[in-house]
Amino acid sequence: MSNEFNPNEQLCFRAETAKLLALNVAQIHSGMHEGESSIEQLGDSFQDLANFCMQVQSNPDSDQETKQLAANVLGQVDKAIVSFQFYDRLSQRLSHVQSNLSLLAELVSDNEKLESSDDWRLLRDKISASYTIETEQEMHDAILNGASIEEALSLFKRRLQESEGEQVVELF
Structure with missing residues (x-):
C-alpha cells in the first residue's frame, strides 16, 4: 500500500481528514493500552513493597532501626502511589480526546452532518458533557x-x- 497520493485521483479532503482523525484515535488507544499495563505492574510492585514494609514493622523480631527504615520506605511508597494519580488523569484526558476525535471523524465524513449546524452543536454538547x-x-x-x-x-x-x-x- 502506497503512502503517496496519485495526482490523477481527486482528493476528498473530508475523507482524508476522517482517515487522519481515525489514525490519531488508534495511536492514542494503543499508547493508552501500553501505558495501562506498565502502570499496573508498577502499582503491583509498590503494593508488594508496602506489604513487605508492614510485615517488617509488625514483626516482633525486627529491631527498632529496621522498623523505622520500613516506616520511612512505607511513607515513600504511599507518596509514590498518590503520585500515580497523574496517570489516571492523563488516561481520562486521552480517552476524552480519543472519543471526541472519533465523533469529529464521523461528522466530517458524512455530507449531511457536515452541513448541519444542529449536528455541530450536538457534537459540541457531547464533548462538553464528557x-x-x-x-x-x-x-x-x-x-x-x-x-x-x-x-x-x-x-x-x-x-x-x-x-x-x-x-x-x-x-x-
Whole structure:
C-alpha cells in the first residue's frame, strides 16, 4: 500500500481528514493500552513493597532501626502511589480526546452532518458533557470562547501552579 497520493485521483479532503482523525484515535488507544499495563505492574510492585514494609514493622523480631527504615520506605511508597494519580488523569484526558476525535471523524465524513449546524452543536454538547475533570472543562470553555491554544494552556498551567502544595484530588 502506497503512502503517496496519485495526482490523477481527486482528493476528498473530508475523507482524508476522517482517515487522519481515525489514525490519531488508534495511536492514542494503543499508547493508552501500553501505558495501562506498565502502570499496573508498577502499582503491583509498590503494593508488594508496602506489604513487605508492614510485615517488617509488625514483626516482633525486627529491631527498632529496621522498623523505622520500613516506616520511612512505607511513607515513600504511599507518596509514590498518590503520585500515580497523574496517570489516571492523563488516561481520562486521552480517552476524552480519543472519543471526541472519533465523533469529529464521523461528522466530517458524512455530507449531511457536515452541513448541519444542529449536528455541530450536538457534537459540541457531547464533548462538553464528557468532561469530568474541572481543568478540562475550563480549557474547553476557554477555547470555545475564542481563546488561543496558548491562552488556554496558560490558564491550565496557572491552575496547576495554584494547586501545587495542595493535595487536590479530583474524583472522576
